[in-house]
Amino acid sequence: MYAAFRSIGAYVPTKILSNADLERMVDTSDEWIFKRTGIKERHIAAENETTSDMGVEAAKIAIERAGIDKNQIDMVICATISPDYFCMPSTATIIADKLGLQKVMAYDISAACTGFVYALSVAKAFIESGMKKNVLIIGSEKLSAITDYTDRGTCILFGDGAGAAIISATSAQSEAIIDVHTGSDGAYADLLMTPNGGSGSAHDEPNREEAGCFMKMKGNETFKVAVRTLTSDVVAILEENNIASSAIKHFIPHQANYRIIKAVGDALNLEEEQVVLTVEKYGNTSGASIPMAINDIYESGRLQEGDLMLLDAFGGGLTWGSALVPFAGKGK
Ligand code: ACO
Numbered sequence: 001m002y003a004a005f006r007s008i009g010a011y012v013p014t015k016i017l018s019n020a021d022l023e024r025m026v027d028t029s030d031e032w033i034f035k036r037t038g039i040k041e042r043h044i045a046a047e048n049e050t051t052s053d054m055g056v057e058a059a060k061i062a063i064e065r066a067g068i069d070k071n072q073i074d075m076v077i078c079a080t081i082s083p084d085y086f087c088m089p090s091t092a093t094i095i096a097d098k099l100g101l102q103k104v105m106a107y108d109i110s111a112a113c114t115g116f117v118y119a120l121s122v123a124k125a126f127i128e129s130g131m132k133k134n135v136l137i138i139g140s141e142k143l144s145a146i147t148d149y150t151d152r153g154t155c156i157l158f159g160d161g162a163g164a165a166i167i168s169a170t171s172a173q174s175e176a177i178i179d180v181h182t183g184s185d186g187a188y189a190d191l192l193m194t195p196n197g198g199s200g201s202a203h204d205e206p207n208r209e210e211a212g213c214f215m216k217m218k219g220n221e222t223f224k225v226a227v228r229t230l231t232s233d234v235v236a237i238l239e240e241n242n243i244a245s246s247a248i249k250h251f252i253p254h255q256a257n258y259r260i261i262k263a264v265g266d267a268l269n270l271e272e273e274q275v276v277l278t279v280e281k282y283g284n285t286s287g288a289s290i291p292m293a294i295n296d297i298y299e300s301g302r303l304q305e306g307d308l309m310l311l312d313a314f315g316g317g318l319t320w321g322s323a324l325v326p327f328a329g330k331g332k
Contacts, residue, residue, distance in 0.1 A: 002127075002128065002173060003168070003177045004169075004172070004328035005120075005165060005177055005309075006328050007062045007063075007065035007066035007165060007329045008298050009058045009060065009061025009064075009163070009164045010292045011161060011162045012282070012292070013043045013044060013054065013161065017043070017144075017159070018040065019033045019034065019040060019156070026150065027152055028152045036259070037157060037257045037258060037283075038259070038277075038280055039258075039280060042160075042282055042283030043160055044159065044160050045142045045144060050084045050142065051078075051083060051091050051142045052098060053098075054140050054141075054142070054161060054288075057162065058163050058291070059095060059099060059138055059164040061164070062164040063099075070099060070101060072133065073101055073104060073166075074105065075104060075132045075135040075136070076096045076107075077092060077109055077119040077122060077123065077136070077137045078095055078107075078119075078140060079108070079115025079116050079119045079137070079139045079140075080109075080110075080139070080286075081110060081115070081141065081194075081316070083108060090107050091108050093106045095140075109122070109287075111315065111317060112286055112315030112319055114314060114315045114320055114321045115139055116139035116163070116289075116311075118321060119138075119139070120165075123167040124177050127167060127168070132169075134168050135167045136165075138162060139162065139285075139286075139291050140164075140287070140288055141161065141286045141287055142160050143158040143159065143215075143284075143285065144159075157256070157283055158285070159282050160288075161288045163288050163289075163290070163292040163293075165291055170328065174326070175328040177323065177325050178243075178326070179241050180321065181236065182321040183320050184318060185317075186317065188318040191218045191222045191225065192215070192216075192217045192315070193215070196213070225314075225318065227260055227263045230253065230313075231263070231264050231268075233312065233321070234310060235267070237323075237324060238324075241324055245269055245270055247308060249274070249307040250294075250308075250309045251275050251276065251310045251312070252294055252310065253265075253290075253313070254284075254314055254315065255279040255282060255283075255293060256289075256314070261277065278292060287315075298332055306326055308325070310323070311323040311325060
């Protein structure tokens with residue numbers, strides 16, 4: 001039995017936070033943000049809109065496009081670092097309930113921007129082992145809830161949104177997800193973290209309540225490790241599977257920074273049309289960024305059945321991952 005990437009869906013909240021808006025909030029400029037990151041705007045969830053709400057909307061679309069009955073789903077995984085609730089219940093269980101899926105195995109993955117690739121790897125393993133048949137994987141983030149809007153080093157980067165996919169069992173090898181790479185190195189944990197609020201911080205730590213869960217990032221150091229790791233990981237997955245970069249129809253990297261994406265694309269000798277870019281309009285949506293980008297090329301008619309996708313992600317942890325995935329759904 002093989003695992004096939006059957007469908008994609010996404011949800012983008014309506015409110016837009018532009019670079020001009022940020023100029024009024026912190027000491028920054030549209031010129032600096034665009035030049036250093038490639039971001040023009042990002043979408044922000046409504047105050048009462050949760051990570052699970054956005055995940056549900058993306059999931060409904062993915063389920064419909066997969067052409068399955070929702071009751072055929074036997075596992076729900078949500079990749080997120082901005083869950084509805086700290087610790088428990090998991091956002092995946094809330095999404096499953098809102099979709100009307102009772103008794104299904106559901107849990108969250110915490111691997112920051114690599115979360116969707118980790119979820120894909122778990123779905124593939126459960127399907128190939130014969131334990132599950134239709135796995136709903138979701139990347140959903142309300143990063144605005146954990147962003148410090150007084151810190152110009154991070155608040156210009158992040159946005160909200162969700163993407164979802166159905167991974168299904170198939171006997172057709174041509175549809176099979178070819179390979180998924182995943183890795184981590186906790187020695188770099190301090191590059192990108194929410195330092196307070198967990199068991200690693202003292203109860204009487206100052207500002208525990210106020211700023212406890214805001215993201216802190218050593219941007220420049222993270223940038224260098226990101227370029228190095230993303231490049232070496234995609235080179236390895238292509239070599240191990242004996243696939244030339246010219247065979248990749250869509251290179252879909254995590255959308256953190258245009259300069260990182262450009263450096264990795266150049267290292268792989270990719271043509272411009274092979275590289276999927278959404279960072280300009282969505283910013284960095286962490287675990288949601290790759291499925292939102294896949295949905296973008298689906299919606300615009302660029303993604304067709306059989307197209308080979310190369311996914312590449314990097315995030316807090318540090319974590320990283322890549323995947324070689326033929327699209328096993330019908331194009332739009
Ligand atoms: N506006 C204006 N100036 C700024 C801003 C801003 N928003 N932010 C920083 N600066 C200043 C700095 O203070 C610094 O000034 P100085 O030279 O006087 O000290 C200068 O700009 C350069 O700062 P750097 O941090 O070196 O800028 P850099 O070119 O590295 O860009 C950025 C910063 C955009 C954050 C970049 O480092 C980056 O994209 N890092 C990687 C992010 C990433 O991939 N994260 C992993 C995934 S995210 C996740 O897992 C949730």
